[in-house]
Amino acid sequence: MSERVRDVVVLGGGSAGWLVAGLLAAEHPALRITLIESTDVPTIGVGEGTWPSMRDTLRRIGLDEAEFVRRCNVSFKQGSRFDGWARGAPGAEGDRYYHPFMLPVGFGDVDLVQAWLASQPERPFADVVSPSVQVCESGCAPKQVQTPGFGAVANYAYHFDAGLFAQMLREHAIGRLGVRHVVDHVDAVLTAENGDLSALQTRSQGPLTGDLFIDCSGLAARLIGEHFGVGLKSEREVLFNDAALPVQVPYATPDAPLATCTIATAWAKGWIWDIGLPTRRGVGCVYSRAHASEDEAQAALQAYLDATGAPRERPAPRSIRYDPGYREQFWVRNCVAIGLSSGFIEPLEASALAMVELSVQRLCDELPMTRATMDAVARRFNDDFRYRWARVIDFLKLHYILTQRDDSPYWRAHRDPATWPERLRELLPIWQMRAPARHDFGRIDEVFPSASYQYVLYGMGFRPDARPLPPDQLQAAQACFDEAARQARRFVPGLPRHRSLIDHLHHTAR
DSSP states (O other): OOSBOOEEEEEOOHHHHHHHHHHHHHHOTTSEEEEEEOTTSOOOOOOOBOOTHHHHHHHHHTOOHHHHHHHTTOEEEOEEEEESSSSSOTTSTTSEEEEESSOOTTTTTSOHHHHHHHHOTTSOHHHHHOSHHHHHHTTBOSSOTTSOTTOOSSOOEEEOOHHHHHHHHHHHHHHTTOOEEEEOOEEEEEEOTTSOEEEEEETTTEEEEOSEEEEOOGGGOIIIIIITOOOEEEOTTTSOOOEEEEEEEOOSSTTOOOOSSEEEEEETTEEEEEEEOSSOEEEEEEEOTTTOOHHHHHHHHHHHHHHTTOOSOOOOOOOEEOOOEEESOSEETTEEEOGGGTEEOOSGGGHHHHHHHHHHHHHHHHOSOBHHHHHHHHHHHHHHHHHHHHHHHHHHHHHHHTOOOOSSHHHHHHHOGGGSOHHHHHHHHHHHHSOOOGGGSSOTTOSSOHHHHHHHHHHTTOOOOOOOOOHHHHHHHHHHHHHHHHHHHHHHHHSOBHHHHHHHHHHSOO
16 A cells, blocks of 8 residues: 555553553654553563663653652662672672663763773772762662652663553553553454455454554564464573562561662572562562472572561462563564564563663654555564664673572573573673773664673673773773762762652652
């Protein structure tokens, strides 16, 4: 067809479906968007962490940040903290590091890594180059009471209740953006003579026709997987985790300190996430079924909850199993998979919702389009997102391969170069000579910048070969270190405590 795409059908709600529908409707108001979801299909709903990009996404959809904080049990996230990953001693000094959202002061302008090695290698890299660590350790919020919505003093993202988030997005998309919402079950997928999708046959309301169909049906992948038969490229041999036990636990006291980052604590056969929301914690044990039984994971989770002061009365965790990997194609004919239908690796570094954001933004950028141009758009989309998923694999694996842990076959297998992605095997010897740099990566809009690789590499104990810097370069780098320290001294006393800011936003109506 030569006419522009007008009717878009989104299959599936949840965070992914409503983000897609909301952003498409906000940026392309001429589109007719229908979202269909079934009450028979529960959402996974464990993803509570985001990246700073979510601030811009919510702003563009048209949400108010303070209302979002109040309605979705939101806390601010300034990065991730990793305990026990390097040597297996979470409480030991030196076996903790941060991956903050703030770039190092002076990043890209001077050689911070060699200057750090030359001047203060005994201090953690992130502590030297960024004020974020001290802000997080002090329990500070990333902004002041008077900072405008979505504005920041220290870079931040969000933790939130995924169910409440989807509800708010749904109400906004329907009430403000004109998205049509259909609650029904899809009994069949109808196709045109050329193989395109023509309609979704619903149980109560008949066929829902469209020009473009977005598969947000989660792990079921009703369109991209079941209908088109696009397989999953498994990454189980690289990143072994394929199960999780999430649970929501209350605080021991209502005024308990509110974490400023996602806490990831390694255990012998996996790791445990801990996300602090204002009214509860979201905690989950991630593990590999090839290396641990569910009973072992349950025991590790319960031991962690006991050690971190969770009340003895707590609900039983859910059991989630998945195949880590991503689709061989994400866009086939007039169908695009976004969210869990396109793939899932593991919760580490909260890449799932970020990939949703990247996918829908790319879709927004490609519109308007016609069916005649769609195949070319699809080829480029598939190429780009195969690249993006591969970079996610690289970055997540980097967290494991440098460990000194030797307490289980799980960690020893991660250290085996045979399980490493080829790109990491090539880059690590290069990074032994010098720091990761922008030119190591092929895209301007990389999923993870080279600064993130530096935070993880040096947090895990990797040290490149030292080489002398000219005095002027060493002096320039030292000025950046001094500036990071000055910022920390200014931010810590000048920012409110995290819970204090959240409480203020809850008690201040717009």
